[in-house]
Amino acid sequence: MRIYLFTSLLILTTLHLSAQQKPNVIFILADDMGYGDLGCYGQQLIETPNIDKLAANGIRFTQFYAGTSVCAPSRASLMTGLHTGHTPIRGNYEIKPEGQLPLPDATYTMPELFKAAGYKTGAFGKWGMGFPGSEGDPVKQGVDQFYGYNCQRQSHNFFPDHLWDNEKRVELSNTLSRQTQYAPELIQKQAMAFMKANQSNPFFMYLAYTLPHAALQLPENDQAFEYYKKKFKEQPKVVKDTWDGIDYQPQPYPHSAYAAMVSKLDKYVGEVVKQLKALGLEKQTLIIFTSDNGPHTEGGNEPDFFNSNGGFKGTKRQLTEGGIREPMIACWPGKIKPAVSDHIGAFWDFMPSFAAAIGKPLPVKTDGISILPLLLNKGTQKQHDFLYWEFHEQGGRQAVRAGKWKAIREKVKQDANAPIFLYDLIADPKERNNLAAKHPDVVKKMAAIIQREHVENKDFPLISNKI
Structure with a gap:
C-alpha cells in the first residue's frame, strides 16, 4: 500500500510538473x-x-x-x-x-x-x-x-x-x-x-x-x-x-x-x-x-x-x-x-x-x-521566401515583400493587372523611389507571387472575379 501510494504521488507530481513546464x-x-x-x-x-x-x-x-x-x-x-x-x-x-x-x-x-x-x-x-x-x-x-x-x-x-x-x-x-x-x-x-x-x-x-x-x-x-x-x-x-x-x-x-x-x-x-x-x-x-x-x-x-x-x-x-x-x-x-x-x-x-x-x-x-x-x-x-498581403477596400491592394524588395499593386478591383510599384526597402525604407522600370525581372517575379497567392475561397464573399 505504501509503495502504491508513493508511486501514485510520484505520478501526480510528475504530471503537475509537466503541466507547469x-x-x-x-x-x-x-x-x-x-x-x-x-x-x-x-x-x-x-x-x-x-x-x-x-x-x-x-x-x-x-x-x-x-x-x-x-x-x-x-x-x-x-x-x-x-x-x-x-x-x-x-x-x-x-x-x-x-x-x-x-x-x-x-x-x-x-x-x-x-x-x-x-x-x-x-x-x-x-x-x-x-x-x-x-x-x-x-x-x-x-x-x-x-x-x-x-x-x-x-x-x-x-x-x-x-x-x-x-x-x-x-x-x-x-x-x-x-x-x-x-x-x-x-x-x-x-x-x-x-x-x-x-x-x-x-x-x-x-x-x-x-x-x-x-x-x-x-x-x-x-x-x-x-x-x-x-x-x-x-x-x-x-x-x-x-x-x-x-x-x-x-x-x-x-x-x-x-x-x-x-x-x-x-x-x-x-x-x-x-x-x-x-x-x-x-x-x-x-x-x-x-x-x-x-x-x-x-x-x-x-x-x-x-x-x-x-x-x-x-x-x-x-x-x-x-x-x-x-x-x-x-x-x-x-x-x-x-x-x-x-x-x-x-x-x-x-x-x-x-x-x-x-x-x-x-x-x-x-x-x-x-x-x-x-x-x-x-x-x-x-x-x-516572401510575405504577401491583400486589402479589400479603396479599390483593393496587394503587396509582396521578398528580401529587400517590396511590390505594391493598387486598384486591383478595376484592373487585376494594374501596374506594380517596386521599392528597395534597404536603400529606400520610406518607399519614395519606384524602381519597377529598372527591374522588370523582379516585377515579373512579384506579379507571379501575387497571382499564385490569392486563392479563392467559397466561404469568402468575393469582391471581384479578379484580385
Missing part, C-alpha cells in the same frame, strides 16, 4: 498603434515605460508585419496562421445589428491549438470575427472565457451600453450623456481575474485591447489625459456640444487624448507583468506585444504629430510600410535574451511558433514559419 502565453494586441508610438521604437512625446521595459528584457523586432492594414482580416490572419490571400476573412464585412463576417466553423484557430494542448484559454477585448451566436463566436473557436466587444464596430465607443461575457450580454449603465463605465477598465479586471484563477494551469490569454483606436475617449478626470494636456499645452478645438452616437465622439483635445490612451495601454501591460511576478509565473510565461495595423486618422487623431508610423510611408488601410510594419516584442525571462532583431516575419508566424513552444503539432498547414529558434537562440532560424 508548459509555458503560459500572453498575446497582447494593440489596436491601430503605429510602429513609432512606443518609446522603445523612437517615440518622443508619449511615455510608455512598461512596454519599453518589456522590450529591454526581450527581443524587439524591427521588420515584423501585421496580417494586413485593417482590423478583422489582420486578426483573422493572426488566429489562423494564414496570410490574407488564404484567410476566410479578408475585409471588414459588417453584420447588422452587431458583428462581422464569421470565421467558418471548420477554421482551426490559435485558441483551439492551445485548448487541444490542455491549456485554459481566455480572450479579452475586441473579437470582430463572428457575430454573437455565429460559428465565429469566440466561444465556438476555442476560447474558454471571453469578455469584451464581440463587434469591432461597437468598440468604437469606449462607453458602450453592453459587453459580452461568453454568450451572455452584460448590460452597462452608459448613455450618450452619462459615461460612467469605461470598457477597457472592465475588460482589464476580467483579464487579471483570469490570470489569477488559472495560475496553477497552463493558460493562453489573448489581450486584444481596443486602445488606442478611435474614438479618442477617456474617463472623466483621467490622470494621464490631464498630464498630457499640460505637457502639450494643447488648446481645445471647437467640437459639437452634443454627440448623437453616430460615428466617433468628437474630442477637443485629440493630441492629449491619443497620448493618454497609449499610456493607459502601457499601464495595463505593466499591471499584467506585475501580476505575473506576484503569482510567481514570470519565468514560465511568454509575452508577445504587437499591433493589428498602422496608426489611424479617425476621430480627430493626427498621427503625424507623434510620428506614429515611425517615419514610414502611410497609415492604416495602406500596404506601404506605415500601414503594416508593426512594433513586435517577445519577452520570456530566463529563456529569451535581450536583443534587437531585423528578422522579417508576420502574423502568420505566431501559430507555428506557439505550436513548437508548447510541443503540439499543428493539424493544419499554415503560411507561417516558427520563430522559436530565433526567440530561444537555438538552432537555425528559417527565413521566408
Whole structure:
C-alpha cells in the first residue's frame, strides 16, 4: 500500500510538473498603434515605460508585419496562421445589428491549438470575427472565457451600453450623456481575474485591447489625459456640444487624448507583468506585444504629430510600410535574451511558433514559419521566401515583400493587372523611389507571387472575379 501510494504521488507530481513546464502565453494586441508610438521604437512625446521595459528584457523586432492594414482580416490572419490571400476573412464585412463576417466553423484557430494542448484559454477585448451566436463566436473557436466587444464596430465607443461575457450580454449603465463605465477598465479586471484563477494551469490569454483606436475617449478626470494636456499645452478645438452616437465622439483635445490612451495601454501591460511576478509565473510565461495595423486618422487623431508610423510611408488601410510594419516584442525571462532583431516575419508566424513552444503539432498547414529558434537562440532560424498581403477596400491592394524588395499593386478591383510599384526597402525604407522600370525581372517575379497567392475561397464573399 505504501509503495502504491508513493508511486501514485510520484505520478501526480510528475504530471503537475509537466503541466507547469508548459509555458503560459500572453498575446497582447494593440489596436491601430503605429510602429513609432512606443518609446522603445523612437517615440518622443508619449511615455510608455512598461512596454519599453518589456522590450529591454526581450527581443524587439524591427521588420515584423501585421496580417494586413485593417482590423478583422489582420486578426483573422493572426488566429489562423494564414496570410490574407488564404484567410476566410479578408475585409471588414459588417453584420447588422452587431458583428462581422464569421470565421467558418471548420477554421482551426490559435485558441483551439492551445485548448487541444490542455491549456485554459481566455480572450479579452475586441473579437470582430463572428457575430454573437455565429460559428465565429469566440466561444465556438476555442476560447474558454471571453469578455469584451464581440463587434469591432461597437468598440468604437469606449462607453458602450453592453459587453459580452461568453454568450451572455452584460448590460452597462452608459448613455450618450452619462459615461460612467469605461470598457477597457472592465475588460482589464476580467483579464487579471483570469490570470489569477488559472495560475496553477497552463493558460493562453489573448489581450486584444481596443486602445488606442478611435474614438479618442477617456474617463472623466483621467490622470494621464490631464498630464498630457499640460505637457502639450494643447488648446481645445471647437467640437459639437452634443454627440448623437453616430460615428466617433468628437474630442477637443485629440493630441492629449491619443497620448493618454497609449499610456493607459502601457499601464495595463505593466499591471499584467506585475501580476505575473506576484503569482510567481514570470519565468514560465511568454509575452508577445504587437499591433493589428498602422496608426489611424479617425476621430480627430493626427498621427503625424507623434510620428506614429515611425517615419514610414502611410497609415492604416495602406500596404506601404506605415500601414503594416508593426512594433513586435517577445519577452520570456530566463529563456529569451535581450536583443534587437531585423528578422522579417508576420502574423502568420505566431501559430507555428506557439505550436513548437508548447510541443503540439499543428493539424493544419499554415503560411507561417516558427520563430522559436530565433526567440530561444537555438538552432537555425528559417527565413521566408516572401510575405504577401491583400486589402479589400479603396479599390483593393496587394503587396509582396521578398528580401529587400517590396511590390505594391493598387486598384486591383478595376484592373487585376494594374501596374506594380517596386521599392528597395534597404536603400529606400520610406518607399519614395519606384524602381519597377529598372527591374522588370523582379516585377515579373512579384506579379507571379501575387497571382499564385490569392486563392479563392467559397466561404469568402468575393469582391471581384479578379484580385
